[in-house]
Amino acid sequence: MIYFDSAATTFQKPPAVASAMQEALKTMSSPGRGGYPAAMRAAETAFQCRSELAELFGVGNPERVVFTSNATHGLNIAIQSLVPPGGRVVVSGYEHNAVTRPLEALKADVVTAEAPLFDQQAVIAAFDRFVGPGVDAVVCNHISNVFGFILPIEKIAAICQERGVPMIIDASQSAGVLRLEMDRLGAAFIAMPGHKGLYGPQGTGVLLCGENVPVKPLMQGGTGSLSMQQEMPDFLPDRLEAGTHNVPGIAGLLAGVRFVRQRGMTDILDRERRLTLLAVEGLRAIPGVKVFAMPGLRAQAGVLSFVPEHKDVEEIGGGLAESGIAVRSGIHCAPFAHRSAGTLDTGTVRLSFSDFNTREEVYRLLSVLPGLLR
Amino acid sequence: MDYYLILARSVTYAQRMQWALERVGLRCQIYRAPRELTDLGCAYAVQLAAADLKTALIALHREALDPVQIFLNQRGIFREVGHDLL
Numbered sequence: 001m002i003y004f005d006s007a008a009t010t011f012q013k014p015p016a017v018a019s020a021m022q023e024a025l026k027t028m029s030s031p032g033r034g035g036y037p038a039a040m041r042a043a044e045t046a047f048q049c050r051s052e053l054a055e056l057f058g059v060g061n062p063e064r065v066v067f068t069s070n071a072t073h074g075l076n077i078a079i080q081s082l083v084p085p086g087g088r089v090v091v092s093g094y095e096h097n098a099v100t101r102p103l104e105a106l107k108a109d110v111v112t113a114e115a116p117l118f119d120q121q122a123v124i125a126a127f128d129r130f131v132g133p134g135v136d137a138v139v140c141n142h143i144s145n146v147f148g149f150i151l152p153i154e155k156i157a158a159i160c161q162e163r164g165v166p167m168i169i170d171a172s173q174s175a176g177v178l179r180l181e182m183d184r185l186g187a188a189f190i191a192m193p194g195h196k197g198l199y200g201p202q203g204t205g206v207l208l209c210g211e212n213v214p215v216k217p218l219m220q221g222g223t224g225s226l227s228m229q230q231e232m233p234d235f236l237p238d239r240l241e242a243g244t245h246n247v248p249g250i251a252g253l254l255a256g257v258r259f260v261r262q263r264g265m266t267d268i269l270d271r272e273r274r275l276t277l278l279a280v281e282g283l284r285a286i287p288g289v290k291v292f293a294m295p296g297l298r299a300q301a302g303v304l305s306f307v308p309e310h311k312d313v314e315e316i317g318g319g320l321a322e323s324g325i326a327v328r329s330g331i332h333c334a335p336f337a338h339r340s341a342g343t344l345d346t347g348t349v350r351l352s353f354s355d356f357n358t359r360e361e362v363y364r365l366l367s368v369l370p371g372l373l374r
Numbered sequence: 375m376d377y378y379l380i381l382a383r384s385v386t387y388a389q390r391m392q393w394a395l396e397r398v399g400l401r402c403q404i405y406r407a408p409r410e411l412t413d414l415g416c417a418y419a420v421q422l423a424a425a426d427l428k429t430a431l432i433a434l435h436r437e438a439l440d441p442v443q444i445f446l447n448q449r450g451i452f453r454e455v456g457h458d459l460l
Contacts, residue, residue, distance in 0.1 A: 032385040032416075035406035043404075047389040063386050225384040227415025238384050 002325045002361045007145050007173055007303050007352030009195045009202055011326075016255040017199060024251035030244050032224030042247045049254040050237070056261060057190065058181035059208050066207040066237045067250060071172040072098040073218070074191030074207030077240060078168045079139065081216040082188060083108055087136035090165075092123060092151055093340035094144040097333040099170055103139070111135075117341045118294045120152040127156045135165045137188070142180070143173035146337040146350060147292050148276070148303030150178070157185040166213065172196060175206075176260045177269040177301060188213045197268075197354075198260055200253030203246055215239055263355060272302025272353040275362055279304055279351055282366035288373050292341065292348070305341075305348035308373055313347045319372035320349075325365055327351055376424040379452070380434075381407055381417055381442040388418040391439050398433045400426050411445055411452060419445075 003011045024045065029036075031043035050062035059065055068074040079102045083089055086107050091099060093114040103110050113126035131138055138160050142153050153169060160167040166188035171180055176197025182190055187210060194204025209215060217232050221242030226233045233239050260268065280293045283306050290307045293300060308316050317329030328350045331338055338344040351365070382388035388404045395402045400422060407417040422430055424446070434441065445452045 032418075035404075035418075040404070043385050043389065047386060050386070051393075062390065223384070224416050226417075228413060229415065233384070235383055235387075237386060 002357075002364055004325065004327045004351040004353065004357065004361075004365070006196065006354035006357075007332075007350065008328055010197065010199055010354045010356075012354060012356035013199050013201070013252075014255065014259040016259065017201065017252045020255040021201060021248040021252040024248040028247050028251070030224075030247060032238075033244075042245070045247065045251050045254060046245060049250050049257065052254065052257050052261065053206055053208075056257060057175075057208055058183050060183050060211070063236045064209045064211065066209060066240045067245060068191070068205035068207050068240075069203055069246070070195070070205040071170065071191045071193040072205075074189070074205050075099055075139075075168065075170060076102050077207055077215065077218050078189035078191055079103060079106070079137070080218065081214055082137040082166050082168065084136065088134055090127065090130045090135055090138045091336070092127075092140045094141050094147070094149060094151065094337040095139065095334070096141065096145055096170065096172065096337075097335075098172070099139050099141075099168075100336060108136075112336065114340060117147055117292065118149055118299045120150075120155075120299050124152055124155045124159075127159050131159050131163055131165050133163075135163075137166050137168055139168045139170065141170045141173075142178065143301045143303065144334070144337050145173050145303065146332045146334050146348060147305050147341060148173070148300045148352075150174075150299045150301055153180075154185065157187060161186045166210075173301065173303060177265055177272065179265060182208045182210070186210070194249070194253040194256065198253060199256030199354075201249050201256075204249040204253045206253075207240065209236055209240075217242060219243065268355045269301065271355055272357075273297055273300075275353045275357050275359065276300065276302050276304050276351075278359060278362045279365070282362065283369075286366070286370055286373065289369075292343075302353040304351045305343070306351075307343060307346050307348050311373055313349050316349050316369075316372055320365070320368065323368045323372075325368060376446065376448050377421055378424060378427050378430075378455075379405075379407065379411065379419040379421050379445045379447065380430070381412060381419045381444070383417070383442055385418045387439070388420055390437075391420045391434060391441075394433050394437045394439055395420065395422065395426075395430055398429060400430055400433070402426075402430075408452070411443070414442075417442070
């Protein structure tokens with residue numbers, strides 16, 4: 001199978017990920033639940049993973065690295081910690097349902113900082129206009145999961161810091177490919193999956209928490225600390241980590257993080273962008289295909305959408321699947337992004353790359369696609 | 375042999391303490407805190423040699439890692455000691 005759906009989950013993982021998970025299953029129990037070797041090995045793995053994530057993302061204290069089950073889980077914690085029912089929130093026009101559904105559940109007053117696709121200056125101007133007194137939080141995607149649009153997160157963070165508005169960053173597509181410095185950005189929270197650009201297994205995620213930011217647990221339960229107390233501990237990570245940890249997942253995530261650190265985020269992004277550019281050029285040569293990319297892939301990472309002008313996107317996705325090529329078609333859980341780009345009626349076919357894709361795989365896609373468009 | 379137990383609020387905090395102490399060359403171990411030492415329920419503690427306490431407290435203070443409590447074990451008997459040993 002040729003796999004171009006890494007924006008959902010990276011499917012090909014470094015071999016060390018599966019090995020680490022298998023080793024964890026054989027030798028580790030649960031961190032914070034005992035002083036015996038299996039529990040302490042689990043605790044060491046969890047701490048090592050927190051520490052390496054803290055180094056990678058510029059978090060001063062590994063206790064502020066919280067394990068979640070995915071980015072959605074982290075975003076829900078972040079949103080519920082900062083946004084009261086009916087609160088006012090400014091979001092970009094490229095948010096995922098992982099952001100907009102929790103806000104809808106809170107009946108939040110959501111203001112969308114709308115901007116055309118790939119226009120970073122317009123994004124900055126829109127946030128500049130809406131962020132101010134009365135806003136409880138800003139939530140912003142770093143990279144659009146549909147179009148690969150890189151949002152100018154540093155400029156938006158600066159606006160938020162200047163105006164005292166807490167910011168939540170959805171790093172679902174950027175963690176592992178773009179530099180993110182939590183403490184320098186001054187973000188309240190950064191949520192990310194473990195199973196995409198960090199090459200960990202499904203069921204892992206990370207929530208980076210700002211210093212002294214109030215956090216509201218989604219779940220209450222055992223933490224292996226302050227057991228006589230009936231309220232959740234008031235310190236991290238325990239406050240947000242009720243119940244038994246996904247230790248094999250954390251061990252796999254640690255192996256994935258080490259792979260990313262060893263390869264280097266810049267090299268991974270460069271590789272993915274080269275493949276994206278190759279796909280853009282090839283798709284543009286095929287009649288009846290509308291491709292969403294700017295010259296030189298300006299403001300775009302390794303995610304690419306296209307629309308077949310005379311075919312349904314699901315038909316193309318299905319046809320590619322029958323040819324052994326995995327892509328994602330439809331709305332990608334992001335109606336906001338499609339509304340911003342004008343593709344809500346059609347949806348798009350999305351290609352998203354990882355460090356394991358090759359040029360030959362892109363050529364194969366480009367050779368199969370014309371037959372499906374006829 | 376006499377030793378100190380420095381109580382931590384969680385296993386992660388104890389691990390941070392261990393790292394901070396190892397960075398200044400002190401050897402230490404993390405253990406479950408004896409039940410008799412804390413009425414807070416489950417806890418972890420860092421054990422270190424009696425001679426290392428002063429260096430340890432300086433290192434922990436520098437990293438804002440304040441102990442919950444400190445106990446001296448002499449001949450098998452624990453006695454709480456103050457944080458102001460520096």
